[in-house]
Amino acid sequence: xxxxxxxxxxxxxxxxxxxxxxxxxxxxxxxxxxxxxxxxxxxxxxxxxxxxxxxxxxxxxxxxxxxxxxxxxxxxxxxxxxxxxxxxxxxxxxxxxxxxxxxxxxxxxxxxxxxxxxxxxxxxxxxxxxxxxxxxxxxxxxxxxxxxxxxxxxxxxxxxxxxxxxxxxxxxxxxxxxxxxxxxxxxxxxxxxxxxxxxxxxxxxxxxxxxxxxxxxxxxxxxxxxxxxxxxxxxxxxxxxxxxxxxxxxxxxxxxxxx
Amino acid sequence: xxxxxxxxxxxxxxxxxxxxxxxxxxxxxxxxxxxxxxxxxxxxxxxxxxxxxxxxxxxxxxxxxxxxxxxxxxxxxxxxxxxxxxxxxxxxxxxxxxxxxxxxxxxxxxxxxxxxxxxxxxxxxxxxxxxxxxxxxxxxxxxxxxxxxxxxxxxxxxxxxxxxxxxxxxxxxxxxxxxxxxxxxxxxxxxxxxxxxxxxxxxxxxxxxxxxxxxxxxxxxxxxxxxxxxxxxxxxxxxxxxxxxxxxxxxxxxxxxxxxxxxxxxxxxxxxxxxxxxxxxxxxxxxxxxxxxxxxxxxxxxxxxxxxxxxxxxxxxxxxxxxxxxxxxxxxxxxxxxxxxxxxxxxxxxxxxxxxxxxxxxxxxxxxxxxxxxxxxxxxxxxxxxxxxxxxxxxxxxxxxxxxxxxxxxxxxxxxxxxxxxxxxxxxxxxxxxxxxxxxxxxxxxxxxxxxxxxxxxxxxxxxxxxxxxxxxxxxxxxxxxxxxxxxxxxxxxxxxxxxxxxxxxxxxxxxxxxxxxxxxxxxxxxxxxx
Numbered sequence: 001x002x003x004x005x006x007x008x009x010x011x012x013x014x015x016x017x018x019x020x021x022x023x024x025x026x027x028x029x030x031x032x033x034x035x036x037x038x039x040x041x042x043x044x045x046x047x048x049x050x051x052x053x054x055x056x057x058x059x060x061x062x063x064x065x066x067x068x069x070x071x072x073x074x075x076x077x078x079x080x081x082x083x084x085x086x087x088x089x090x091x092x093x094x095x096x097x098x099x100x101x102x103x104x105x106x107x108x109x110x111x112x113x114x115x116x117x118x119x120x121x122x123x124x125x126x127x128x129x130x131x132x133x134x135x136x137x138x139x140x141x142x143x144x145x146x147x148x149x150x151x152x153x154x155x156x157x158x159x160x161x162x163x164x165x166x167x168x169x170x171x172x173x174x175x176x177x178x179x180x181x182x183x184x185x186x187x188x189x190x191x192x193x194x195x196x197x198x199x200x201x202x203x204x205x206x207x208x209x210x211x212x213x214x215x216x217x218x219x220x221x222x223x224x225x226x227x228x229x230x231x232x233x234x235x236x237x238x239x240x241x242x243x244x245x246x247x248x249x250x251x252x253x254x255x256x257x258x259x
Numbered sequence: 260x261x262x263x264x265x266x267x268x269x270x271x272x273x274x275x276x277x278x279x280x281x282x283x284x285x286x287x288x289x290x291x292x293x294x295x296x297x298x299x300x301x302x303x304x305x306x307x308x309x310x311x312x313x314x315x316x317x318x319x320x321x322x323x324x325x326x327x328x329x330x331x332x333x334x335x336x337x338x339x340x341x342x343x344x345x346x347x348x349x350x351x352x353x354x355x356x357x358x359x360x361x362x363x364x365x366x367x368x369x370x371x372x373x374x375x376x377x378x379x380x381x382x383x384x385x386x387x388x389x390x391x392x393x394x395x396x397x398x399x400x401x402x403x404x405x406x407x408x409x410x411x412x413x414x415x416x417x418x419x420x421x422x423x424x425x426x427x428x429x430x431x432x433x434x435x436x437x438x439x440x441x442x443x444x445x446x447x448x449x450x451x452x453x454x455x456x457x458x459x460x461x462x463x464x465x466x467x468x469x470x471x472x473x474x475x476x477x478x479x480x481x482x483x484x485x486x487x488x489x490x491x492x493x494x495x496x497x498x499x500x501x502x503x504x505x506x507x508x509x510x511x512x513x514x515x516x517x518x519x520x521x522x523x524x525x526x527x528x529x530x531x532x533x534x535x536x537x538x539x540x541x542x543x544x545x546x547x548x549x550x551x552x553x554x555x556x557x558x559x560x561x562x563x564x565x566x567x568x569x570x571x572x573x574x575x576x577x578x579x580x581x582x583x584x585x586x587x588x589x590x591x592x593x594x595x596x597x598x599x600x601x602x603x604x605x606x607x608x609x610x611x612x613x614x615x616x617x618x619x620x621x622x623x624x625x626x627x628x629x630x631x632x633x634x635x636x637x638x639x640x641x642x643x644x645x646x647x648x649x650x651x652x653x654x655x656x657x658x659x660x661x662x663x664x665x666x667x668x669x670x671x672x673x674x675x676x677x678x679x680x681x682x683x684x685x686x687x688x689x690x691x692x693x694x695x696x697x698x699x700x701x702x703x704x705x706x707x708x709x710x711x712x713x714x715x716x717x718x719x720x721x722x723x724x725x726x727x728x729x730x731x732x733x734x735x736x737x738x739x740x741x742x743x744x745x746x747x748x749x750x751x752x753x754x755x756x757x758x759x760x761x762x763x764x765x766x767x768x769x770x771x772x773x774x775x776x777x778x779x780x781x782x783x784x785x786x787x788x789x790x
Contacts, residue, residue: 069438147424148423148424148427150483150485151485152483152485154446156334159345159346159347159391160336160344160345160446160480160481161344161345161486162344162345162478162480162482162483162484162485162486163344163478163485163486163489164423164478164485164486164487164489164490165489165490165495166422166423166424166487166490166495166496167490167495170489170490170493170495171493172489172493188428188439188442188443188444188483188485189424189427189428189439190439191439191442191443191599
């Protein structure tokens with residue numbers, strides 16, 4: 001079920017960021033409402049942090065991508081393909097990674113979510129554009145394009161990888177062993193394709209969907225610093241107190257200035 | 260090394276190795292090595308730090324004069340491995356790189372400099388520069404036995420190349436000119452070429468079919484080249500197909516690396532000379548490889564040449580001399596697709612000599628140099644002559660497609676003649692230029708322009724430049740003086756003379772023997788006069 005939710009979010013990201021992507025042939029779940037969540041094994045606590053990420057002011061124009069050399073990808077867009085650097089829909093900001101930055105008991109370990117985090121290559125763009133993953137959790141890399149992609153990860157604390165995925169439907173799984181603040185991911189066949197992965201020591205993270213919403217689940221009671229991180233607009237932090245088995249709210253607002 | 264090129268072979272060697280050895284020697288350590296007592300660090304400090312840096316970060320004083328740059332050992336990321344994508348190399352992998360060097364880069368072989376023990380020690384030391392090696396035991400991937408090559412296997416390999424879309428980077432003919440080639444960068448955002456698969460003497464990891472196949476399986480970490488092992492596991496491609504691909508790639512390059520010969524022979528043809536660079540007559544004309552290296556004598560120097568040599572073919576019909584010069588350059592400059600490439604070249608190579616590269620792409624260039632007078636035994640200064648002793652030059656540019664004939668008084672000092680009596684035609688085809696140049700043996704102006712008489716070795720030199728990489732008339736690939744020799748037509752006496760000589764020699768022999776016998780009979784005391 002989690003995977004479906006993530007999938008739904010991915011589709012949402014694509015629909016917005018791609019400048020009007022045609023209905024994909026992938027399994028489609030109702031887009032928009034599904035908040036992205038880190039997987040939460042049943043053994044985990046019942047607290048959560050829910051909120052929205054807003055964007056204040058006029059959304060900056062995203063750069064167009066010339067995909068004329070890749071007809072199969074270009075054909076997935078009705079208009080010009082846009083690089084979804086800043087994805088704003090009705091004032092809400094997607095592709096923001098939200099995670100517990102501090103407040104967890106020192107030395108505490110958490111079970112690795114059994115569900116993989118999925119990164120999809122579709123329409124010659126990464127979906128999502130920003131990811132969080134727990135060290136040891138599976139990263140499922142999927143090619144939904146009938147063209148060659150290579151996916152290259154450039155970590156410094158983890159080992160790198162560079163995998164060729166020449167055909168549509170090919171999936172590959174990799175894991176990162178060590179927490180790392182930012183692992184850039186790129187495709188060298190399509191130089192415009194970029195994503196960023198944060199590798200965390202715990203499973204308390206989410207990525208905001210098209211509607212800006214997110215939920216971090218499985219938290220024990222406590223006071224946490226939540227960081228909201230956008231690849232282009234920077235980071236914001238907020239302190240929240242989660243009651244036992246209860247929900248706390250954390251709303252973030254980014255602006256075009258990037259602060 | 261003086262300015263005059265007196266020994267071409269030595270000169271080329273000096274240019275090529277000057278950077279390598281020179282840079283390595285910049286940071287010569289004061290440590291004196293005993294053959295047995297050498298530690299890896301001592302070896303490293305003496306021989307490696309000049310390029311790879313004191314801490315192994317790939318930032319030695321010689322590093323900025325190289326592209327690709329020296330390996331940063333602190334990252335623990337290595338291109339040429341027998342291990343899976345992202346894995347550390349084995350000790351044998353590292354030892355092999357040190358021992359054999361890396362063709363196509365500034366990394367020389369060290370087997371002729373360092374003992375087995377020293378090389379093994381330095382490998383141990385290099386591993387200590389990255390924490391990733393602590394407790395690691397990298398294992399080579401299992402590799403199947405290579406199926407033998409056949410025309411069918413090679414043809415299938417070509418299909419696999421298409422299926423896996425290798426052409427996206429390597430280009431349809433494998434010359435490193437694919438659509439994505441101008442955007443390629445290494446882990447440090449520096450420009451990196453998609454390998455020209457038809458010039459395997461620059462393959463970093465070896466030229467055998469097994470080595471080529473291994474690169475597919477392991478990828479080249481730190482570069483855009485991915486591993487196809489996951490595609491194999493996912494049955495997107497079969498092991499046999501990958502072997503066929505390796506056979507096809509191998510088939511693109513000559514059996515052996517081109518051999519350098521001092522003299523380009525222009526055969527005499529009895530029929531018509533070829534009229535275009537793609538005339539079928541060129542297919543059978545002998546090819547001569549002229550190596551070129553980056554110009555590092557006068558400023559601005561150039562350490563990242565695109566063109567590493569030209570193939571020269573020459574024919575004449577006693578009236579005209581025609582040359583076809585063929586070389587690989589992935590870009591037909593200027594080309595907006597390559598703006599991104601030039602941007603990275605500017606970022607990476609501008610610090611050298613503090614003279615920034617032009618922000619706009621110039622044309623591709625090829626210049627052919629001759630002395631103004633062939634009879635001279637002394638050749639002009641090899642860098643396009645000088646003021647006192649200029650050279651006669653044919654200067655071609657790709658955009659506009661134009662050939663100027665004139666005088667060069669050193670690189671960059673070109674004065675065009677009022678009229679040109681040289682005709683040319685150029686073809687750009689998937690990362691290859693083919694340029695034909697034709698002139699009468701007797702020039703229209705004989706006062707300062709050499710005639711091309713058959714039977715004489717005429718000095719000739721070449722300069723090439725790739726505009727998309729920021730190259731120009733000075734930042735260019737240069738070569739030493741070679742010679743071109745126009746075959747002399749064969750007169751009838753050539754056939755008569757040997758027969759006459761044979762008869763004469765035989766007759767003389769009979770005479771001498773007969774005379775000697777007579778003398779021997781007549782006077783034994785004077786036998787010593789027989790000789």
